[in-house]
Amino acid sequence: MAWRVAKSVLTLHEQLQRGAPRAAPPATPGDSWGTIGDVLHDTTSDHVPHDFPGWGDNIVTAGDFPNRPDLGLDAHRVLDDIRQSRDARAKYGISNDQIYSNHATTQDGVLYPAWTWRPYLPHDAGRDRHFDHGHLSVVGDARADGTQPWPTIGAIRAPSDQEDDDLGASFGPIEIRQEGFTSLSLPPVEAGLADPRPAWFNATNDTNGSEYALRIWWGGGSAGDWKALGPGLFKLRSGERLSYGLPKGCVVLTISRQAIDATGEIVSPSPDKPAYAGHLTCCIERGAVIG
Secondary structure (H helix, E strand, C coil): CCCEECHHHHHHHHHHHHHCHHHCCCCCCHHHHCCCCCCCCCCCCCCCCEEECCCEEEEECEEEEECEHHHCECHHHHHHHHHHHCCCCEEEEEECCEEEECCCEEECCEEECCCCCEECCCCCCCCCCCCCEEEEEECCCHHHHCCCCCCCCCCCCCCCCCCHHHCCEEEEEEECCCCCCEEEECCCCCCCCCCCCCEEEEEECCCCCCCEEEEEEEECCCCCCCEEEEEEEEEECCCCCEEEECCCCCCEEEEEEEEECCCCCEECCECCECCCCCCCEEEEEECCCCC
């Protein structure tokens, strides 16, 4: 099967070349705008195609771009713009011997919060420290195919008189019931004639150290076409954020809480093992209308 690149990576390349045209090829070599890695890349690298259940197979989720401030393209500034925006598509960025991630990380005994620059370690022999280029990895799910502009140079700005509804937005919060099912009716995801936006399901809560699980189905509006969203079951730790891209054509979600036993396994709720009783909410994030 042929490999492909996550669409958001290609969007970033196109956007940067538009925002810094002097740095576009042939002024910079084509391989400095890399996606798929060469044989020197470790098989765990995001430059190597991987399979992502619930999204697709043989997908590259990383892109490089030159660091040429003299030509109008400052790779560190680009990555820092994305870092500050906390764009849901970004997984981590590397530049100038530094790295940040979309999640908290402990390194050399120091806890670095999510979206915080930290030293790029270890410095193995021959390790590229990313002074001459920037690297962005994107998440391994459908969000990475979002083609909305990245919040940095080259983004197409909406006209000042453009209606707010053309911009990315979200609706919620919506309470997820403790018992039974919570059903949500949505505008058709990426399929509505009047509103063809992508959308993501988001849920999070500080559960005071507890764990909880959600079972989620989606449907396209026809009887009998219910399918599991991604893996179907999502287990979350206290304070952990779930964000998952909704499939094209999704018009309804059904969500139920699941219980977790003393060993941390997901079980069906029962009187002695009830689902998490705290207040849980979700929201639906919607991308911008482009074009």
